[in-house]
Amino acid sequence: MKTRRLSRDNRNRLTALGFLAPNLLGFLVFTLIPIGIGIGMGFFRWDGANTPVFIGLRNFARLLTDTKFGNSMRVTLLYTLLTVPITIVLSLFIASLLTAKIRLTSAFRSMFFFPYIASIVAVAIVWQFLYHAELGPINEFLRSIGIVEPPRWTSSKDTAIYAVAIMSIWRSVGYYMVLFIAGLVGIPPSLYEAGAIDGANSWQKFWYITLPMLSPTTFFVVIISIINSFQAFTPIYIMTGGGPGTATQVLVFRIYEEAFVLSGFGYASAMAMALLLMVLVFTVFQFRWQEKNVAYMQ
Amino acid sequence: MARSARSFALSVLSGGRGSHFLLYVFLTCASLVMIFPFLWMFSSSFKPDADIFNFPIQWIPEKPFPQNYIHVWNTIHYGRLLFNTSFLTVMITSLQVLTCTLAGYAFAKIPFPESRILFLGYLATLMVPFQVVMIPQFTIIRMLGLMNTHWAIIFIQAFSPFGVFLMRQFFLNIPMELSEAARIDGLSEFGIYSRIILPLSKPAIASLVIFTSVAVWNDFLTPLIYLNTAVKWTIQLGLRSLFAEYTADYGGVMAGAVLAILPVLVVFLFLQRFFIEGIAMSGIKG
Numbered sequence: 208m209k210t211r212r213l214s215r216d217n218r219n220r221l222t223a224l225g226f227l228a229p230n231l232l233g234f235l236v237f238t239l240i241p242i243g244i245g246i247g248m249g250f251f252r253w254d255g256a257n258t259p260v261f262i263g264l265r266n267f268a269r270l271l272t273d274t275k276f277g278n279s280m281r282v283t284l285l286y287t288l289l290t291v292p293i294t295i296v297l298s299l300f301i302a303s304l305l306t307a308k309i310r311l312t313s314a315f316r317s318m319f320f321f322p323y324i325a326s327i328v329a330v331a332i333v334w335q336f337l338y339h340a341e342l343g344p345i346n347e348f349l350r351s352i353g354i355v356e357p358p359r360w361t362s363s364k365d366t367a368i369y370a371v372a373i374m375s376i377w378r379s380v381g382y383y384m385v386l387f388i389a390g391l392v393g394i395p396p397s398l399y400e401a402g403a404i405d406g407a408n409s410w411q412k413f414w415y416i417t418l419p420m421l422s423p424t425t426f427f428v429v430i431i432s433i434i435n436s437f438q439a440f441t442p443i444y445i446m447t448g449g450g451p452g453t454a455t456q457v458l459v460f461r462i463y464e465e466a467f468v469l470s471g472f473g474y475a476s477a478m479a480m481a482l483l484l485m486v487l488v489f490t491v492f493q494f495r496w497q498e499k500n501v502a503y504m505q
Numbered sequence: 506m507a508r509s510a511r512s513f514a515l516s517v518l519s520g521g522r523g524s525h526f527l528l529y530v531f532l533t534c535a536s537l538v539m540i541f542p543f544l545w546m547f548s549s550s551f552k553p554d555a556d557i558f559n560f561p562i563q564w565i566p567e568k569p570f571p572q573n574y575i576h577v578w579n580t581i582h583y584g585r586l587l588f589n590t591s592f593l594t595v596m597i598t599s600l601q602v603l604t605c606t607l608a609g610y611a612f613a614k615i616p617f618p619e620s621r622i623l624f625l626g627y628l629a630t631l632m633v634p635f636q637v638v639m640i641p642q643f644t645i646i647r648m649l650g651l652m653n654t655h656w657a658i659i660f661i662q663a664f665s666p667f668g669v670f671l672m673r674q675f676f677l678n679i680p681m682e683l684s685e686a687a688r689i690d691g692l693s694e695f696g697i698y699s700r701i702i703l704p705l706s707k708p709a710i711a712s713l714v715i716f717t718s719v720a721v722w723n724d725f726l727t728p729l730i731y732l733n734t735a736v737k738w739t740i741q742l743g744l745r746s747l748f749a750e751y752t753a754d755y756g757g758v759m760a761g762a763v764l765a766i767l768p769v770l771v772v773f774l775f776l777q778r779f780f781i782e783g784i785a786m787s788g789i790k791g
């Protein structure tokens with residue numbers, strides 16, 4: 208009996224390995240092993256060419272006093288605070304409108320969604336022109352309605368991060384809208400009928416039925432949007448190059464610059480660990496919150 | 506349907522009287538804001554540099570100026586960029602569909618003892634940001650002698666843990682009874698995969714294809730790290746160099762931007778439903 212089970216296990220192992228092999232090999236070499244090396248590399252000083260030198264925790268100690276790193280953390284958090292709440296509220300609002308039984312909903316959905324899949328390099332360049340401080344249509348419009356000194360958007364260190372954040376909200380609102388629509392459509396109509404019988408008004412139905420029932424989607428959207436905002440690289444690289452000064456130098460931009468411009472592979476890896484830590488903290492925090500608060504059907 | 510959310514949103518817009526007219530007005534204005542940058546980009550790409558920043562915006566150029574496109578086609582060798590980008594997109598997408606469906610099948614349909622722990626390993630890596638792996642990947646690619654080759658990008662993107670996850674979740678919903686019946690009829694494990702499970706998984710495969718190809722097409726960071734000679738560049742790298750080097754050639758850069766977006770737009774117009782359903786599916790299951 209036991210041997211038969213073992214031999215079946217082994218047969219299954221072999222079959223599974225056959226199916227897994229192509230992906231598993233690539234996964235090991237290009238994902239799993241790099242994660243291991245990445246964690247280890249933070250303990251070395253390495254310029255990518257000469258022999259790495261083990262320096263213990265010195266890279267991590269340096270993080271604590273590095274003002275450029277501190278600045279990049281501050282900018283990353285500011286960018287997250289600017290983009291995530293507005294994106295979520297806007298996309299939920301639009302999703303609610305687009306689940307109405309009206310004509311043209313799919314055309315509207317497509318228009319909201321398209322920026323998300325359009326080339327981000329192209330989109331960032333077009334916005335850079337829109338933001339042009341002297342000639343751009345945004346400022347021409349602001350001047351035409353009487354604002355004499357409109358913001359200088361990406362060319363001022365006071366407004367650059369807001370300019371990138373606005374672009375980013377515009378780009379991703381349609382993506383989260385699609386996720387919210389999928390969540391809204393899944394709420395059973397019977398709940399609203401029951402609510403109507405109990406005399407609930409629109410606001411009460413939204414607050415006591417829609418929001419709780421939507422919480423698994425909201426939970427997912429919050430995690431994904433925070434993690435995505437930690438990793439916004441391309442729009443910043445294209446629009447501001449981290450500037451003016453260091454005004455838009457988010458953490459992932461600093462990591463890229465440290466690794467591939469300054470050849471500080473070890474220190475860049477230590478900064479990447481800080482990023483990993485931030486992502487993990489939010490994930491764990493969100494899972495805890497989910498266990499307590501998210502309502503599940505079934 | 507989400508009636509309450511709708512009526513709540515409606516009441517916000519119409520002061521409680523739920524009029525569809527205001528809803529249309531609001532949605533039309535909002536979607537115009539969404540597509541405004543694209544319209545402006547398209548219109549500007551047909552104007553000489555001097556006219557682009559005229560205000561109020563002249564949406565239809567007096568005399569269309571297609572020279573921008575000819576100029577861009579030649580300066581960044583758009584044909585070559587298009588070829589490189591298409592090559593990468595097709596290679597990576599097909600490799601992903603092949604390896605991710607195979608691995609997803611193993612996780613969903615073959616009860617081997619290490620299945621759970623191995624799958625957890627895959628799942629855990631989904632949370633790890635690209636910036637953590639990009640430096641070690643870079644050294645591995647260099648060790649393999651693949652710097653400045655398309656293979657660097659293909660190897661890095663062809664074995665996506667996300668694709669395995671997506672496929673496994675979909676395969677799990679296909680009843681085991683189908684596999685059992687096929688096995689009694691004498692189909693091999695690979696036969697069950699290729700003749701029973703794959704044909705039933707077209708929606709999931711379609712969304713994997715869409716996801717992957719759009720991501721590869723638009724990817725900027727990976728090509729930026731690995732491709733240093735212009736012959737190897739993708740459309741995104743070519744466009745960015747155009748923007749960096751011809752800063753004052755607004756019309757040319759706009760034409761380049763149109764050319765970078767157009768292929769995705771065309772595919773999107775034909776397959777809108779699949780795009781949106783695919784995103785929604787991955788979102789719910791994710």
